[in-house]
Amino acid sequence: MKQIVLSILSNAGGVGKTTLAVHIAYSIVKRGFKVAMIDLDPQRSLDVFCGLQAQESAHTLVNVLSKDFKGDWSCAPAWGESKIDVCQGHPLLAEMANELVIRKRGEYALADRLKSYPLPHNLIILDCPATLGMLNTNALAASTHVLVPVQLEMKAISGSAELVEWMITTADELQLEPKPTILGFVPSMYDEKVAMHRQYLEQLPEIALQLCVKLYPKVRNSNEFKNASAYGQPLQKYRPKHPATKDFQQITDDLVALIKEK
Numbered sequence: 001m002k003q004i005v006l007s008i009l010s011n012a013g014g015v016g017k018t019t020l021a022v023h024i025a026y027s028i029v030k031r032g033f034k035v036a037m038i039d040l041d042p043q044r045s046l047d048v049f050c051g052l053q054a055q056e057s058a059h060t061l062v063n064v065l066s067k068d069f070k071g072d073w074s075c076a077p078a079w080g081e082s083k084i085d086v087c088q089g090h091p092l093l094a095e096m097a098n099e100l101v102i103r104k105r106g107e108y109a110l111a112d113r114l115k116s117y118p119l120p121h122n123l124i125i126l127d128c129p130a131t132l133g134m135l136n137t138n139a140l141a142a143s144t145h146v147l148v149p150v151q152l153e154m155k156a157i158s159g160s161a162e163l164v165e166w167m168i169t170t171a172d173e174l175q176l177e178p179k180p181t182i183l184g185f186v187p188s189m190y191d192e193k194v195a196m197h198r199q200y201l202e203q204l205p206e207i208a209l210q211l212c213v214k215l216y217p218k219v220r221n222s223n224e225f226k227n228a229s230a231y232g233q234p235l236q237k238y239r240p241k242h243p244a245t246k247d248f249q250q251i252t253d254d255l256v257a258l259i260k261e262k
């Protein structure tokens with residue numbers, strides 16, 4: 001079995017990164033694997049989505065990235081599940097990002113931690129902020145794979161092409177070996193009643209093809225996603241029979257296949 005480190009990356013805010021992260025995490029755990037989620041967002045989005053209390057920085061990723069980290073990841077379990085652990089975020093991650101800019105191997109801080117103090121999980125999901133700064137560079141350097149949620153709007157689609165460009169250039173500059181694989185684009189918050197969404201969904205396969213990126217089935221727009229997150233739960237737990245719970249099936253299958261690879 002292989003450990004997969006998956007970054008959920010986008011250079012746009014509010015496109016469904018954290019939503020994708022928690023729903024994939026829950027699906028993979030239900031398939032019998034252990035999952036860790038790491039919150040790289042100074043706004044600590046995962047706390048809300050996982051129903052967790054904010055933590056002192058000493059019990060968050062800030063500590064993991066600090067110079068004197070000794071290996072205590074102090075993760076918190078999400079949703080009362082024994083197989084999901086969360087390494088929580090903290091506002092001080094913004095300052096940590098500045099410190100990493102001047103630290104030796106600053107771009108590789110997270111990758112180095114995962115190497116020196118490995119987590120036992122089959123899948124590690126990195127929930128990233130929307131800005132392509134030092135934190136996302138760290139995510140990329142630590143990743144084996146990347147998933148990109150794409151909102152069905154002109155700016156988001158052209159932004160995703162720029163993101164692919166950024167990932168390729170950055171992986172080159174950092175001499176990542178092997179380079180993280182872009183697992184695919186995930187059209188997010190699709191509303192079939194919106195003409196623009198239908199139109200862009202039709203155009204996406206061509207764009208993905210040009211960029212040599214796989215296109216996953218869309219995640220539909222549903223207020224139940226918002227309600228579930230307000231209750232600090234994934235939809236699969238909040239409304240197990242909701243049809244949108246099926247929207248993560250193909251991504252889950254692909255990740256399970258990757259985990260099972262020799």
Ligand SMILES: Nc1ncnc2c1ncn2[C@@H]1O[C@H](COP(=O)(O)OP(=O)(O)OP(=O)(O)O)[C@@H](O)[C@H]1O
Nearest residue numbers: 013014015016017018019130189220221222225226
């Ligand atoms: N498929 C969906 N249908 C309806 N609402 C959604 C869907 N996906 C996400 N949302 C809602 O949209 C908001 C933004 O989603 P989310 O936090 O996952 O995006 P993000 O890309 O992580 O944002 P940020 O850039 O702030 O980290 C949240 O309120 C979330 O509940």
Ligand SMILES: [Mg+2]
Nearest residue numbers: 017018041045
């Ligand atoms: Mg987020």
